Amino acid sequence: MKIKARPNGPLLVETGGKCVHSYEGGEDTQEQEFIALCRCGASAQKPFCDGSHKGVDFQAPAGELTIG
Numbered sequence: 815m816k817i818k819a820r821p822n823g824p825l826l827v828e829t830g831g832k833c834v835h836s837y838e839g840g841e842d843t844q845e846q847e848f849i850a851l852c853r854c855g856a857s858a859q860k861p862f863c864d865g866s867h868k869g870v871d872f873q874a875p876a877g878e879l880t881i882g
C-alpha cells in the first residue's frame with residue numbers, strides 16, 4: 815500500500831480498486847484506485863478531501879509512505 819502526501823494538499827491512498835467507508839449510521843463503497851483524505855482539517859466531507867485546502871492556505875510538504 816502506498817500513501818502519497820500531495821504538496822499543500824490531501825493524502826492520496828492507494829486502495830487496490832475498492833474502498834469501504836464505514837461511519838456512524840452507514841457505509842459507502844467507492845470503486846477507484848485512489849482516495850484523497852483531508853489533512854488540512856477544512857473539508858466539509860471528512861475524512862475525504864473536498865478541495866477546501868486551496869482556500870485555507872494549508873501548507874505541508876509532499877511525501878510518500880510505502881507499507882508492506
Ligand code: FES
Pocket residue numbers: 823824825851852853854855856857862863864865866867868
Ligand atoms: S486536504 Fe483537501 S480539504 Fe483538506
